[in-house]
Amino acid sequence: MELQPREIGVLTTLIEDYIQTAAPVGSRTIAKKSNLNLSPASIRNIMADLTEKGYLEQPHTSAGRIPSAQGFRFYVDTLLKYHPLSPEQRNQLTENMGDSRLDVSELLRNASRLLSAYTRQVSMVLAPKASNIGFKHIDFILLKPGLAMSILVVEGGIVRNKIVSVEPELGTDDLVTYSNYLNQLFQGRTLDQVRAKLLQEMDAVQREYQAISQQALVLAQQVFNGGGEREVYVEGTVNFFTHPEFANPAKIQELLRMLEERTCLLELLDKVSKPEGISIIFGREDDQEGLQEFTLISSPYLGQDDPLGVVGVIGPIRMDYAKVVPLVEFTAQVISQLLRNRF
Amino acid sequence: MELQPREIGVLTTLIEDYIQTAAPVGSRTIAKKSNLNLSPASIRNIMADLTEKGYLEQPHTSAGRIPSAQGFRFYVDTLLKYHPLSPEQRNQLTENMGDSRLDVSELLRNASRLLSAYTRQVSMVLAPKASNIGFKHIDFILLKPGLAMSILVVEGGIVRNKIVSVEPELGTDDLVTYSNYLNQLFQGRTLDQVRAKLLQEMDAVQREYQAISQQALVLAQQVFNGGGEREVYVEGTVNFFTHPEFANPAKIQELLRMLEERTCLLELLDKVSKPEGISIIFGREDDQEGLQEFTLISSPYLGQDDPLGVVGVIGPIRMDYAKVVPLVEFTAQVISQLLRNRF
DNA sequence: GACTAGCACTCTCTCGCATCGAGTGCTAAA
DNA sequence: TTTAGCACTCGATGCGAGAGAGTGCTAGTC
Structure with a gap:
């Protein structure tokens, strides 16, 4: 079931094209964009194989292919090369995050806003869990x-x-x-x-x-007594509208409802609140309600050593992972650092 | 330019029907629903007059009429009879608002959530301005x-x-x-x-x-130094999707952007932050950006005597004013009272 | 003179149908 | 093993006919 180099080549080009265009990709396009020097016909054979193995899907017979959840999973796990952030980006983000004199809640809200602005996705920050802090x-x-x-x-x-x-x-x-x-x-x-x-x-x-x-x-x-309700700062919901997959308002509605009700969101974020660093969840895989066709990219931020809360981004499965993942990761780092300064 | 009783009758039925159906209203419907005992043909004449005077609009020749901004203005100013809240509703709202031990920000957020749930509209609460408080x-x-x-x-x-x-x-x-x-x-x-x-x-x-x-x-x-940034708690944005006038996502997008950017919203809310009680603003009239086809219903809440902040609801011009206005007003009262208890 | 029945007219909405085009899968040849 | 060629599929687009809702006007009635 191992993929051959040519299959990997086709899968990569296909996914990267799909990330840009949001439309099913045909064999001709791949033949042109990949550097495999194969004709569309050969590509078609490879695509047929990939479909059979479950990495691609076909909306209907006469359309191109789109990556399946499995395809995306394989992509983010083994193929993806992150674009590291440039020093300017890092500086800019750190500076905008702020004035370390801010109230923690303002700091987190700020971080959420920035992340949403940089990624052009919907962002969220889960506030610290207070139980194991001094x-x-x-x-x-x-x-x-x-x-x-x-x-x-x-x-x-x-x-x-x-x-x-x-x-x-x-x-x-x-x-x-x-x-x-x-x-x-x-x-x-x-x-x-x-x-x-x-x-x-x-x-x-x-x-x-x-x-x-x-x-x-x-x-x-x-x-x-009581207490313990954790705040979540969600920002940039407008960005849902910029993605073509949301031409269908019902999908946005479903997702917005989840974001507003919080309970489901809290559960989800709590799940990824482990110190393992970046986590990428596909809605389709986990069968989360309301997260049908979306991806949650998240990273915990730390206090002294253990995870306090989570910062994340939610968007269509088709996302520019190479760019977004480092941003999420770095934002979490900056928050950790700003908080650590206060201990 | 005074309206005659019959014209008022027609206008009222038309607006109330329009509020329910969101569709242009024809003469036949009005003939049936109003208790004027006139034939559709007579109604048509009256409607023609109302259109000429600017109270109604006609999307196209062969459609029914819809109320113009002027029509709505007249309706809310002189025709509208509010449905007073039942004692149960009042009690329920007061109880859910809370535990007066809550932090002010939690209290206001709560109020916003409740208001949005009861009105099924998007709600907002502007936090107190701190400058003239002790x-x-x-x-x-x-x-x-x-x-x-x-x-x-x-x-x-x-x-x-x-x-x-x-x-x-x-x-x-x-x-x-x-x-x-x-x-x-x-x-x-x-x-x-x-x-x-x-x-x-x-x-x-x-x-x-x-x-x-x-x-x-x-x-x-x-x-x-600094400080003075006022929080706005916006809740229930999902409700935008429940109104048929938002079949067009571009409209929701515009409005969501305004709600998220805050500055424009803050200005708007600041404008209505006077002690005069309930205020109804039509986007079309005031030519507010982003508020094109919407209504903002708002009421200030008071601390000791002077207005601290504002609570409001935003929705389509076609709104159930009779129900929503008393809810906004009462919510503002409850907030005022809860805050006053703390002085 | 006010009201209404009747009728022609307008305009949108919804189909059904034909066409187009992107893309596939298969076959046969290089 | 690769590729050129070709028939086939299926969604998208565009057009025209017909239905339906509603208007405005005219002529007749109470």
């Missing part, structure tokens, strides 16, 4: 009697706010006392560990009737 | 030597974070001193006043060489 600081600010704003800062400068209700008679000073207590208690733990510690401590305190710590812990509980 | 609290948290996270809380529990660089030798205690100083200095002012005070104070301090306050002010400056 706790840094907690703070309470009295908004009005009985109501306070809690501010949780974790490593990397990621901030989460939540309104909490407090005993009406509490003043600013009490809140400072509480936060001091909690900061000391949680120092040096990850958020997961903080949650565990919290439970354990509440148990202990309940037995000992320490009013101050008890109240503080109740506040902390309000902050730490 | 300063509440500022805080600095050391991330690592030389780098701190600043946290600015303003009235209503709106929080803004920004990374600031600090002198490398500063410790946590120094930052506490600074924030105490600044909190005292800015207490009771609006953000605009804070900015003014900041400039004034820097001037004074420079002359007096007070090291502590000088450093604190430099930090504050990092926090307060």
Whole structure:
């Protein structure tokens, strides 16, 4: 079942032409574009073989061939040569990404926008998962009697706010006392560990009737329960319209719905959130709902060492992988680096 | 140029039918649907008059009529009877909006989602303008030597974070001193006043060489300069596809581009950010780019008394105003109320 | 004088049909 | 093994006839 050099040659030219034109490719075109010096008739024989082996498909008898999912898979896995980014591109991207003083959410949104602009595809960035990041600081600010704003800062400068209700008679000073207590208690733990510690401590305190710590812990509980909803920044949905495969609005609609509902998207992104680097998923292969005819190219970004979130691009299977893949990869790198600067 | 009762009758039935069907309406349909008891022929005469006066348009000679922008304007200004929301709807909407403990940005995004779900249109919420809201609290948290996270809380529990660089030798205690100083200095002012005070104070301090306050002010400056970018939460873009007028993808594309680029959208929303309550803008009238065939229905939401931001819905001119307008209005009310609870 | 029935006319939409052309698959010759 | 040639397939395009919805006008009716 190994492919012969000539078959590989034909497959490569065909895929690359198809990526450019989005139309079925005929034998004549390949005969001209490839440097195999074969006549269309010979090419036709090879194409027939490739079709039989499952690398090509034929929309109808009298049309050219288009690559199958298997064909694309083979292409990206073994044939594809990436265009490395030029130093100017790298610099430009790094600079535009920004001002490292930005809020993390703004930074990620920025990254998503840039990626979408450079690739001319729809891009997405999954925000960090907070559970295994280190706790840094907690703070309470009295908004009005009985109501306070809690501010949780974790490593990397990621901030989460939540309104909490407090005993009406509490003043600013009490809140400072509480936060001091909690900061000391949680120092040096990850958020997961903080949650565990919290439970354990509440148990202990309940037995000992320490009013101050008890109240503080109740506040902390309000902050730490729930949470965990991860933001996804999706940008460039307009780009769906620039691809000829979306002449059919129903397809865009399906995909847009998926992007908006988030749950399905979150699952998908979570799946690729492993430290293995770039990942390319074809909708047709994985049978993901809503991702029928599309490809998701994604790469995780790292905090210290383990993956925090994912950056990716979604587009038609027919995509300029040679260009897009390095862009996704580099964007992930830049994000990692910018975040690392803050630890 | 006043319209006669019969003309109004015809116009109303025609518009309401058009809102349902999205197709040109003929005389026969109106004869049946209106309760005027006139024959199609008479209706035709009236329609001819209405066309002459500019309330109706005729796509081509042998088609029915569709309402012109002027026709719609007249309809929404004088004929439209809103369907008030049922108490159940109100309760449901209020409950789903939330948990008032949410972060403001989450609250607004929620509101946008709900509005889009209820109206089946594309919805948007413009985040509060921070300049004339009261300063509440500022805080600095050391991330690592030389780098701190600043946290600015303003009235209503709106929080803004920004990374600031600090002198490398500063410790946590120094930052506490600074924030105490600044909190005292800015207490009771609006953000605009804070900015003014900041400039004034820097001037004074420079002359007096007070090291502590000088450093604190430099930090504050990092926090307060720039900023001011207002978020817009757009939800439900999928809904564009459910309207027959968008069979033409080019139209959706144009509009999506506007929604994504934000600048144009921000301008537009800023325009309607006055305390006058509900506002209905027809794209055709105002000649807004990208808003050619659409209507923007919007209503500001209030903080204490003055408008903070805007909530709105964008859709085809042919929209179920009777249902959508009250929904937009009520959503704005709920947001106002939820925010007010926090002051 | 207001309303309506009737009729000719207009214009779009939808078919069915023929044609075109890109591309294939097969065969036979180089 | 390669290639030239040829019949064949099938979608795309274009054209014309016919249907259908709707109008505008005229003449007749209450």
